[in-house]
Amino acid sequence: MRGELRTGSGARPLKNEKLYRVVIDGILEQIAAGRYVVGDKLPTERMVAESFSVARTTVREAMVALEMLGIIDMRRGSGVYVVGLPDENTSTADLDIGAFELIEARRIVEGEIAALAARYVTDAQLARLEALVADMEHPDVQKAEAADRAFHIVVAEASGNGALRAASEYLWDMRERAPLAQTILHRARGPGYDARIKEHIDIVAALRTGDPVRSRAAMRTHLDRVINHLLVITESDEIEAVLNRTKANRGRLTIGD
Numbered sequence: 198m199r200g201e202l203r204t205g206s207g208a209r210p211l212k213n214e215k216l217y218r219v220v221i222d223g224i225l226e227q228i229a230a231g232r233y234v235v236g237d238k239l240p241t242e243r244m245v246a247e248s249f250s251v252a253r254t255t256v257r258e259a260m261v262a263l264e265m266l267g268i269i270d271m272r273r274g275s276g277v278y279v280v281g282l283p284d285e286n287t288s289t290a291d292l293d294i295g296a297f298e299l300i301e302a303r304r305i306v307e308g309e310i311a312a313l314a315a316r317y318v319t320d321a322q323l324a325r326l327e328a329l330v331a332d333m334e335h336p337d338v339q340k341a342e343a344a345d346r347a348f349h350i351v352v353a354e355a356s357g358n359g360a361l362r363a364a365s366e367y368l369w370d371m372r373e374r375a376p377l378a379q380t381i382l383h384r385a386r387g388p389g390y391d392a393r394i395k396e397h398i399d400i401v402a403a404l405r406t407g408d409p410v411r412s413r414a415a416m417r418t419h420l421d422r423v424i425n426h427l428l429v430i431t432e433s434d435e436i437e438a439v440l441n442r443t444k445a446n447r448g449r450l451t452i453g454d
């Protein structure tokens with residue numbers, strides 16, 4: 198019956214499978230089989246999460262990807278509706294890394310980077326971080342974003358570990374190469390997330406104390422709030438602005454970027 202979501206054989210995802218793709222594939226299979234047709238409302242986010250034994254962020258990642266592919270429409274206050282059918286050109290292979298899994302990876306890596314940086318950060322680096330926080334308030338979104346990236350790279354430099362700096366740079370570069378991550382993260386770059394300035398100030402204050410535990414917590418708190426912010430953004434009307442831009446490039450995002 199409709200209103201429930203079956204996971205096929207009921208087998209758990211293979212360890213090497215991306216969880217959000219498991220959800221996408223499961224929903225696409227149900228639509229292709231006729232279980233859900235255009236106009237049907239999909240089960241709630243909670244129900245989908247329970248059906249696939251995944252987190253809410255994984256389901257949200259999958260839904261945004263499906264919306265980018267033109268399969269579903271996320272309607273604020275109403276639910277998620279099927280608006281298109283998968284065909285031979287429908288592919289998630291090139292969506293690659295999603296925003297939520299990317300931020301979760303950064304939370305782990307950059308949390309430990311901050312803890313290590315607390316031991317070795319110099320006065321010059323702290324001054325640089327404070328200047329970058331000020332630059333993050335620049336009205337030019339691209340300049341503010343560049344300052345945000347530079348802030349996190351300086352923290353990685355302060356750790357004194359070249360491999361960790363490279364890892365931090367790689368994670369930041371990845372967000373620019375993955376269409377799915379770009380679609381979601383774009384909304385965090387503009388107005389509506391003023392708390393990020395205070396969070397970065399808190400990171401600098403923690404580093405200044407030289408306390409690894411406090412510094413790790415400050416970085417993780419910041420990235421936890423980024424995840425929460427993205428969850429709010431992707432369930433609001435603001436996602437429509439992003440989707441309008443991606444519709445023009447839907448063919449490129451669907452069959453290869």
